[in-house]
Amino acid sequence: MWMCPPQRESRGHFEDTAVLAAVRTALFKMTEILAELSRTEPGVALDHEPITAPETNLDAQMFRCFRPVNPDPPAQEPVCLWNRRRCSGQQLRISPCVTPELQLPHPYGTFLVLFTLAYKLSPLHPLAKYPGPIIAKSSKWWAAYVSGQGDLHRHYQSLHDRYGDVVRVGPNELSIRDPSFIPAVLGQGGLPKGPYWDNRPGSVVSQRDPVKHLHQRKPWNRAFSSAAVKEYEDMAAKRTKQLIGCLEGVVHQSGGNKGVVLDMASWFNYFSLFSFGGGFELMKAGGDNDGLRAPFQPFFRIRAIMGHISYILPLLLSTTGRKCFVQRVHAFSRERVVKKDLFYHLSRLQSGEAMPEDERPSLTDVAKDGSLAIVAGADTTSGALTATLYYLLCNPIAYDRLRAEVNAAFPTGEELLDVTKISQMEWLNGCIAGKPNFGSLHSNESLRLQPPIPSGSQRSVNKGAGEKVLGIWVIPEGTQVTLRTYTIQRDSRHFHSPETFLPERWFSTDSPAGEHNPAAFVPFSYGPANCAGKNLA
Numbered sequence: 408m409w410m411c412p413p414q415r416e417s418r419g420h421f422e423d424t425a426v427l428a429a430v431r432t433a434l435f436k437m438t439e440i441l442a443e444l445s446r447t448e449p450g451v452a453l454d455h456e457p458i459t460a461p462e463t464n465l466d467a468q469m470f471r472c473f474r475p476v477n478p479d480p481p482a483q484e485p486v487c488l489w490n491r492r493r494c495s496g497q498q499l500r501i502s503p504c505v506t507p508e509l510q511l512p513h514p515y516g517t518f519l520v521l522f523t524l525a526y527k528l529s530p531l532h533p534l535a536k537y538p539g540p541i542i543a544k545s546s547k548w549w550a551a552y553v554s555g556q557g558d559l560h561r562h563y564q565s566l567h568d569r570y571g572d573v574v575r576v577g578p579n580e581l582s583i584r585d586p587s588f589i590p591a592v593l594g595q596g597g598l599p600k601g602p603y604w605d606n607r608p609g610s611v612v613s614q615r616d617p618v619k620h621l622h623q624r625k626p627w628n629r630a631f632s633s634a635a636v637k638e639y640e641d642m643a644a645k646r647t648k649q650l651i652g653c654l655e656g657v658v659h660q661s662g663g664n665k666g667v668v669l670d671m672a673s674w675f676n677y678f679s680l681f682s683f684g685g686g687f688e689l690m691k692a693g694g695d696n697d698g699l700r701a702p703f704q705p706f707f708r709i710r711a712i713m714g715h716i717s718y719i720l721p722l723l724l725s726t727t728g729r730k731c732f733v734q735r736v737h738a739f740s741r742e743r744v745v746k747k748d749l750f751y752h753l754s755r756l757q758s759g760e761a762m763p764e765d766e767r768p769s770l771t772d773v774a775k776d777g778s779l780a781i782v783a784g785a786d787t788t789s790g791a792l793t794a795t796l797y798y799l800l801c802n803p804i805a806y807d808r809l810r811a812e813v814n815a816a817f818p819t820g821e822e823l824l825d826v827t828k829i830s831q832m833e834w835l836n837g838c839i840a841g842k843p844n845f846g847s848l849h850s851n852e853s854l855r856l857q858p859p860i861p862s863g864s865q866r867s868v869n870k871g872a873g874e875k876v877l878g879i880w881v882i883p884e885g886t887q888v889t890l891r892t893y894t895i896q897r898d899s900r901h902f903h904s905p906e907t908f909l910p911e912r913w914f915s916t917d918s919p920a921g922e923h924n925p926a927a928f929v930p931f932s933y934g935p936a937n938c939a940g941k942n943l944a
């Protein structure tokens with residue numbers, strides 16, 4: 408990794424005293440890396456749709472100082488750095504934006520970097536009044552680094568414990584722990600999505616324009632309407648049985664050996680792709696033998712890191728073969744559109760749907776959304792199931808109560824999913840299902856303790872939109888805000904014994920544990936851009 412982390416004070420917490428030295432090192436290393444990128448494979452880029460680096464923040468403007476600018480690229484054989492074998496033979500084109508010589512920082516660049524840094528840390532900055540660590544105020548590169556360690560949500564929690572409910576976590580970004588701001592930020596008429604989503608394939612999740620988002624969201628709402636979700640029930644029941652059969656098979660093959668180890672996170676991941684009909688037969692294959700799931704794994708980490716420095720994505724796209732991965736996923740999605748599963752519903756081609764020809768989305772658009780369903784739907788669902796199993800195994804009392812409840816409701820174990828029965832099962836709903844309770848549609852303990860999207864979803868007060876007032880806080884234009892799900896859901900002001908797995912808190916109001924603030928439970932987010940697949944999930 409390019410950046411030497413300064414001394415940690417506590418888990419994920421950086422000492423301000425080491426900060427300036429770290430920032431200097433980081434900036435120097437950044438220039439080195441950019442130079443290295445251009446030296447190793449000169450002038451090669453993949454064919455991609457035009458992508459423009461956002462000019463909305465100073466980090467991006469600084470970054471432009473280091474970007475190569477040669478309008479006449481040399482003719483050259485295209486190469487895919489990411490995976491040469493997989494991408495050989497694909498139609499690639501030299502992009503005019505990358506050249507062999509990278510312009511290293513000249514005096515103007517150095518001056519701009521230092522000036523920008525000084526401005527970000529000065530009392531003149533619009534967010535100067537908000538508390539936060541100096542390294543975070545200096546650059547989002549720091550958040551990208553912590554994100555790469557997989558610890559960002561815990562780090563934000565420690566920052567809130569130290570600085571309060573509103574913390575400056577980036578030069579232009581605030582992190583919020585107060586759930587009373589959820590409707591104003593995420594609700595109807597709230598804030599649009601932020602630059603975290605810039606430079607991504609144009610699926611609904613990365614649509615920052617609220618009007619276009621509304622349009623793109625329609626097929627999703629249709630795909631998860633009550634009628635459509637009913638159609639998935641059989642599929643879900645069959646896949647559940649298949650999973651149980653597979654697990655029994657593995658145990659059987661081991662000859663009843665008690666020491667058999669199962670990677671349940673992977674099995675839940677194979678299972679959670681069930682909404683795609685027969686497209687993924689990972690359970691049947693007993694693993695990802697064909698490498699269908701493997702390409703998604705590095706993508707999750709890269710996506711999480713790049714969200715903080717999304718202006719660098721165009722350079723990465725042009726110097727690496729990430730494009731190859733995206734093309735592969737889209738190709739897979741395109742094949743699926745014709746089958747009657749989630750892709751089919753997204754394509755709005757259902758019978759009885761009076762959708763005029765010209766309003767139907769193109770196959771490419773559906774493929775983009777379908778790819779999103781794989782990345783947004785499968786990992787979240789399997790993460791929730793894995794967390795539930797973990798907490799049940801750590802809590803024998805809850806495990807026994809749940810098992811007794813399931814055995815009573817489904818005595819033979821052969822019944823298909825019966826949603827009416829499920830909605831009346833207290834322990835199941837307390838642990839992992841979704842029963843209307845305390846005004847909250849999805850009330851369960853593992854999603855509270857381990858929300859699959861723990862750091863929340865970024866929103867932005869766009870330039871020209873005017874400042875946004877949240878209680879006593881004035882959020883200036885050009886600021887990004889994020890409500891931290893993990894931190895909010897583990898706040899003792901909203902949940903009794905917040906770090907403890909207590910499924911009964913959702914159905915028992917007799918004990919103090921039952922008292923909680925339902926508004927502080929938002930694993931599926933809130934408002935018009937909340938999770939489109941939550942009914943299915």
Ligand code: HEM
Nearest residue numbers: 612783784787788791860864931932936937938939940944
């Ligand atoms: C336990 C499982 C899941 C959790 C906790 C979860 C959570 C979330 C969250 C927090 C968001 C961000 C919303 C925002 O920006 O405000 C989101 C977005 C989204 N999720 Fe899920 N999700 C889950 C499963 C699924 C499934 C199964 C699907 C579909 C197959 C899905 C499809 C989507 C889509 C399409 C979006 C983008 C919505 C938009 O921007 O309008 N999710 N999800």
